[in-house]
């Protein structure tokens with residue numbers, strides 16, 4: 001069946017559960033730590049900003065968690081998403097490799113992010129919350145949460161990283177259209193934002209700063225909770241619908257992947273596609289799982305595995321993860337969703353224990369790959385997703401060199417229709433690769449908390 005280009009599942013084949021890998025881990029996951037007491041975090045510590053149902057999912061021992069009916073009803077608007085075989089890209093690369101991609105850009109917000117925003121909005125509504133506050137880097141997560149809040153009748157406040165706010169005005173407008181209020185971060189609406197602005201009035205912002213603002217907003221208002229678009233276990237859990245659908249679709253293609261690839265910001269689309277395959281790997285499947293990040297923000301490839309804060313103002317619990325230091329502000333690359341100093345503790349744990357591989361690329365090589373993809377497969381990828389495509393092309397070229405067939409599966413996490421300014425800059429030679437920001441990272445690493 002691999003001569004087909006598209007593998008589409010009927011609505012009834014949307015998985016009715018999310019796959020939880022926590023009970024299957026060989027070594028226990030390092031627990032989050034309370035920043036004040038330095039003791040393991042208790043569920044009650046998270047209650048001021050998250051509903052209990054999500055806190056339970058964060059630590060759940062259940063291997064499968066049922067997807068609630070109202071969430072399924074909304075998933076059905078665009079799920080199952082299509083799996084494609086990239087015949088035209090394969091031909092252009094003259095590779096014996098078979099390249100498959102799971103396209104998450106068919107969601108209304110244009111990426112994988114609604115898989116969790118819808119679930120999070122649902123559980124918060126159930127818990128009687130009136131408003132959600134969040135951060136957004138690329139604008140994809142903010143759009144996804146704005147949409148989900150609208151569908152469940154919640155208000156939504158988004159702190160959007162300043163550089164993306166300036167680069168991508170249409171993302172802000174999309175959030176406004178779905179009823180959200182949007183502030184450029186650092187903003188003067190929070191103590192955390194004001195503190196950054198006092199020191200760096202021209203700060204381009206970072207996800208670490210925007211998270212501080214959103215967490216502070218939620219902590220100060222009893223009717224408001226915080227929603228995170230990546231990093232935490234429950235977010236990766238909701239994203240496993242991606243990999244679970246892929247497994248059914250690869251069965252339709254009568255093939256199995258040799259390598260599964262995703263770009264990596266906080267780890268949610270990567271976790272979403274690879275975690276169901278990690279469960280296969282535990283049973284002896286030799287499948288490789290490859291995370292791809294920007295070399296300007298090389299958390300997995302150059303960071304340390306240590307307890308650190310998820311945000312600049314040190315409001316979040318301490319998470320054991322690969323980190324570049326919580327006050328590292330990454331260079332203003334155009335893949336705004338990959339500008340995060342930390343990484344999902346679950347993905348970090350799996351990398352540390354040798355289950356995953358990680359690789360980094362500069363943005364110029366990624367835009368080159370994105371254009372090759374757009375000019376063969378027709379879809380214009382999000383700059384974040386282009387990192388996965390760079391690695392896919394390199395894997396396919398390696399297969400050509402070795403003269404060996406291999407099946408490559410990757411997550412095309414979103415489209416780039418709101419990123420045309422970045423494509424324009426690239427096409428006009430205005431983009432640069434950034435040197436590895438060694439000094440800034442060293443300074444930030446020196447400020448890691450002592451645990």
Ligand SMILES: Cc1ncc(COP(=O)(O)O)c(C=O)c1O
Nearest residue numbers: 140230265266267268269337414
């Ligand atoms: C299209 C797209 N892909 C990937 C990412 C990276 O996030 P994550 O690592 O959580 O998937 C983002 C983040 O905003 C995004 O917008």
